[in-house]
Structure formats: structure tokens, C-alpha cells
Amino acid sequence: MDLHVNQLAEYYGQAPVIFGDVFKQTLQPGILGVERRTAEGYGGLVFPIEGRARFTFNGCPYEIEPGTIAHGGPDMELCKEALSERSCSFVVVHYWLPAEEVARYPLHHEHFCVRMDNYGRTLELAQQLLQEYNTPGRMAALRTKLTFFNLIYEMVISINRQFRDENSKMMAQAADYIREHYAEPLTVEKLALQFGYDRRRFTYLFERETGMSPMNYLTRVRIGRSREMLKNYSCSVAQVAEWVGYSDSFYFSRIFKKHTGISPTEFRKQG
Template sequence: MDIKYLIDYFAHASVKFTDVFTKRMEPGEVDVGRTTAPEKCGLVVPLAGSAVFSFDGTPYVMEPGMIVHAGPQMPIEIKVTGHKGWEYAVVHYSLPTEEAALFPLAEQHFPINTGFNTQIISHVQQLIESYSFPGNMAIFKSKTLFMNLLENILLAAKMKVLDSANELMEQTLQYIHEHYAEQISVSNISREFGIERRRFAYLFEQHTGMNPSTYITEYRIRRAKDLLEYDVIPVAEVAECVGYVDCFYFSRVFKKCTGLSPSAYRKIKIEEAKYG
């Protein structure tokens, strides 16, 4: 689930809190033959333990940090895993009938990876407590807590996505640093990491402040500068060492980046080394 679509959904759909309940199951216990509530959507929020929770035959391995959204009247199966009891909350909300066709996410099941987050569990517990009291003030408070819970879930999920993207971009940087001498390109790298090219370029620029092609070029030129400080390595060989098969093209790129030809840069560096 793309977090952007999820945020758009909850930002524009007329979601309305309806109820919340909790359930505890013992290790090894299995619950089958039930369906989700009719005319309601739900967020299954693990509170303790772990279980395999299936919706319409699709299993989700659930524990605190992994929330699952489910649509109305979906067949469910639950199997507790591990040696601890499984405890979870189901937060129900409804959507006006006329909006169902506009927001297909309401009818779907999908995971929301928030990572373990004590604020989410705290908001669920507050919501459970508020819902247990009678009166209009309790109803109003429950509505407010529900929206706060949604905000916390979406923020945590967004941060999880950003953390994952940052980790992936660090891996692509490492790949460039190890393979810059080869004939790599933005397309090669995006295929290597299984990311659509434009998506990769966007994430890379967000992470580094420059597009991938510029980064590869600048990294190669930095490595070329290091090699040019040694008078014994011909310029053509330096070009090959940093991934350029065409020495003349390398010279043009080098001059564009530094304002000097490779030979002129080498001469200056050798003079600097000679006279301190």
C-alpha cells in the first residue's frame, strides 16, 4: 500500500468512528468461520503477541507494529503463533454509501507497516476506555481520539516508508562507489534494485540533493582527481579506471566539472606537491 494513497483516502473520505473492541486468544488457539462486520471497515491493531490473521484467504503475519485494514463482510481466520497470548483491537469506522464507489480502498484489505509505536497503542487504549463510557461527551471524545489515532498511524507509516527508502538509497550509493569504474547507468542501477527508473531518480535526489547521473559523474571525477595526482598513470588509463572508455569524452567531462583539462589539473597538483 502506497502511503500517499492511504493519506489521500483518509483526508478526503467522510470516515466516521463507530465502535471498538478487543479480544485475547491463547497460544495455539484458532478462530475460523467468521466474517468482518457488515457495512463497516476496520483497523486491526495488535496489542500483544503474534498471529496469522487471514482476510479472504490472504494471510498477514501480525504483531505490534503491523496494522491491517479490512473491508466489510470478509471471511477471516486467526491462528495464534508463538508462546504468548495474542491480544488485538478492532477499530471500526463507516463510510457513507454514496462514497463507496469513490474510495475503493474502503472495501480492501491491506497491511499498514507502522513499526512498533507506543503512541498508537496508547491511543487505542484511550479510545477503548472512552468508548466504554455513556453520554455525549464520551461519544465526542471517542471521535476525537479516533482521528488522533488515524493521524498517528499515518505519520508512523510515512516515517517507516522514509526510513526504508533512505536505507535503500544508501545501498545504491554503496553500489555506485563499488561499480563506478564499470559501464553503469541510472537504468542499470534502478533495475539492479528493482525500482522503476523515475521513482528511483526521485528518491535518489531526495536523499542526496542531486540526480543520479550527476552524482555518478561527480564521484567519477573525484576518483579521477585522486589518480591524476600520480604522474605515472596516463590520462587515458585514468579515464578507463573511472568508467570512461573514450578518453576525449572523459577530458570534456572533466573540464566541464573542474574548469581544467586533466593534464592541466595534473600539472597544477604536481607543482603544488613539489613546492609544498
């Protein structure tokens, strides 16, 4: 399942998730582990400790290793297989939702796999949860509940950080692309398609990273380049306009004056 971090944050932020149990499991290489179904009524989160494995939920495979987590919904077909030469171990955390709330949160019934930043802290909490769950006493039971919610919080924050870093890199590439292709007939739709986003999300991410919309950024690049040309070359204003991506020289002149306070001709005279 393709999953956006906002869906994950909304799910775990609003759904009344209740801790079920936690255990550690190890897969030996070369041995295919088959289970008929995941736990009925429980969602499960898999936190790899070491090694690499393939988890297949309802026929959909996910390869996991430290730095990734997998989620399986209730009552799913599950097949597990170690892919590394050494054994693969992981912590499994089960949780559930009250029966009257299940229908409101479809993500509970989905399988997915996500990569996260700062996985060491997340794994530390998963192992702490395992230790506290196996410690007798009321205080340990209380600490178990608190650690479970700390684990969920850290997981969502880490995934969000990872997505933000990846989006930041992509927007930097988009800005570079605009600076290199400013003379072409660029639109937000074309740019969004080029980098694999829908129009609205591309615009939001680009503004978050640069402080301006993609089209405003393009305009600033074009005006900056046209100032250089007007200052250093004797070509006509119409030629400059065409070279920086404007087919209409009158429109170019209006945009130039809007951004600089003077017309292209006046700017050239000042230079």
C-alpha cells in the same frame, strides 16, 4: 496487497471516514477462530496489544504483532489464529464511508498489513479510543470522535516515518554501490532495478537523500577518482578515462573540464 504509504495517506486524508465502533478481543493459543465474514459495510483496523497472530482475509494470511497493523475490508472471509504460546490480544476499530463515497475509494475494500514506527503512541491512542467509547455521556462521545481521527493521523504519520527510514537506508546503500562500482557502465535503470524501485521513484528518493540525481552523483565520484589518478599516476588521460568508466576520452575530458574548470592535462600540470 502491496501498499505504498502515499496510497494510505491519500485514502485517509481524503476519504470521509466515519467512526463505527471499537472493541478488544483475545485469542487463546491453539484455538482457531473462524468467522464467516468481516462486518458488512465496515472497514476494520487491527492494532495488536500483545502476542502474535495470523489474520487471513479472503484466503490471504498476514502475521501481526505489536508494531504492525492489519486492515480488512467489508464482508470478507476471516480466519484468526494465535501463533504465540501465550494469548494474543488486539484492539479492532471499525469505520465506514457514506454509500455515495464508497466507489471512489477502492482501498476501503482491500486487505493489507503494514509495519510502523513509534507504535507505542499509536497503540496508546487505540486503547484510549476503546476506553472513551465505553464511557457514557455526550462529552465522552465527542472525545471518542476526536481520538479516532487522532489515531488515524498518528497511524499514517508513523507508517510514513517507517517507510522514509527504510528508503533512506536503501539510498545510502545505493550511494555506496555507486562509489564501489563507478567504473562499470551504470545507468539509472540498472540502479533502480538493483534496489527494487522503478526509475522515477529511485531518482526521486536518491535526490531527496543526496541532493543530486544518481547520474550526477556517479559523475562526481568518477571525477573525484580521476583527479586522484591524474595526480598520483603517470598513465595517459585515455587510460584514466577508461579506469573511471568512460570509453570515450574526449567525452571524459569535456566532463572533467565542466566540473573542475580545467582539462585533465592542465590539472595534471598543476599537480
